[in-house]
Amino acid sequence: MENKNPKIIPFRQKVRDRRAITVFAGVLAVLVLVLAFFVVDGGRNWDAVRRFLTYGRGEQRIDRGSAGHWTLWDGRLVTAGSDGVVCYTPGGDMDFVVSADLSSPELIAGNRTLLAYSAGGSRLVLLKDNGEILLELKDTGPIFDAHMSADGAVCCLSSGERDKTVLQVYDRRQLNCYTVRSDTRYLARCAVSNGARYVCAVALEEEDGIFQSVAVIYNTDHETPVAEVSLGNQMIYDVRFWDNNCITLVGDSSLITLNPAGDMLSQYAYDDLLAYTLYGEDFSAIAVGDENGDNLLTFDQNGNLLANLPLQSREIRLTAGGKYLALLSDDLLVLGNRMLSCGEGQTVSGVISGLCVGDPGVCYVLDSRGATRYLP
Numbered sequence: 001m002e003n004k005n006p007k008i009i010p011f012r013q014k015v016r017d018r019r020a021i022t023v024f025a026g027v028l029a030v031l032v033l034v035l036a037f038f039v040v041d042g043g044r045n046w047d048a049v050r051r052f053l054t055y056g057r058g059e060q061r062i063d064r065g066s067a068g069h070w071t072l073w074d075g076r077l078v079t080a081g082s083d084g085v086v087c088y089t090p091g092g093d094m095d096f097v098v099s100a101d102l103s104s105p106e107l108i109a110g111n112r113t114l115l116a117y118s119a120g121g122s123r124l125v126l127l128k129d130n131g132e133i134l135l136e137l138k139d140t141g142p143i144f145d146a147h148m149s150a151d152g153a154v155c156c157l158s159s160g161e162r163d164k165t166v167l168q169v170y171d172r173r174q175l176n177c178y179t180v181r182s183d184t185r186y187l188a189r190c191a192v193s194n195g196a197r198y199v200c201a202v203a204l205e206e207e208d209g210i211f212q213s214v215a216v217i218y219n220t221d222h223e224t225p226v227a228e229v230s231l232g233n234q235m236i237y238d239v240r241f242w243d244n245n246c247i248t249l250v251g252d253s254s255l256i257t258l259n260p261a262g263d264m265l266s267q268y269a270y271d272d273l274l275a276y277t278l279y280g281e282d283f284s285a286i287a288v289g290d291e292n293g294d295n296l297l298t299f300d301q302n303g304n305l306l307a308n309l310p311l312q313s314r315e316i317r318l319t320a321g322g323k324y325l326a327l328l329s330d331d332l333l334v335l336g337n338r339m340l341s342c343g344e345g346q347t348v349s350g351v352i353s354g355l356c357v358g359d360p361g362v363c364y365v366l367d368s369r370g371a372t373r374y375l376p
Contacts, residue, residue, distance in 0.1 A: 047360035064369075070364065075090050077364050111152070120144075134152075145189050165186050187204075200249075212232065236249050275316050316329045317352065321359070331349060362374075
């Protein structure tokens, strides 16, 4: 008779356990490949998926009356003019309209807010992404310039009754947190940092009959400027704060980057400024002519040169938004990134009045009757 011990249990590896391990390893490998597909190339593969899901394929036309200015705001086209601010859905339908007489409109898009104002007028509105008005200025003097940080802080330069310029700063809760009244010099350009911690204004001065631009940097916890930096005998066209760390100023003869303490981090000089944009996600771009010929250049937030692309024509339009840059040269539209890695060009016809570009890689080309959407 066979003697069996019931306390001894023989071990047998089950086939289904081996299958489960194999399936798990396969799923893990697929996930790694999917993540790699989306992460490489600056995330543009993921943008291609988003474009397809949001916009489908091919061009789209939005017909409307002439608009004075336009921008892309979280993938939506926004136009502004004398009839107000109009926002369109990605499908081309009208999302919302905000009535405002903006005869010389300017638009700046943030994360969830949009700043619209009339340059030389007296109207400024800050909008939420559903069209709600968060801040409205109507009783100011003529507005010289206004700007918004990524988190919704706002600064505005306007003329005063007794002052040459009044600089007002509003925090991201739309509270007036800082005011500068300049009675000795004009302030022509301004930019505010995240959290309204710093504000930079460009002052116009004259010394011995020579015009000078001066960057005046304020910490909004202090009454007087923390730094003043001479920018030389050049007109400054635009200013941008990169978080709270760097300030980029583009002028008619150089691109300058400062820190809030007033130290100059970089300066790139040129002979001719053909076009510029400071509104890439983490880069700026200029098209310039100098001893090296005509070139398109991109710079990081610290003013370091990233990439250089020779230009074949001086008749160009340039804009940036998110990770993308759009260049319209003659009739050829090219989309690229901050390293000037560009896709295949697309032919654009008609009399073009402007263009705008943004994530996830969508571009609108505008004419007097409306806008045409292009996808890479």
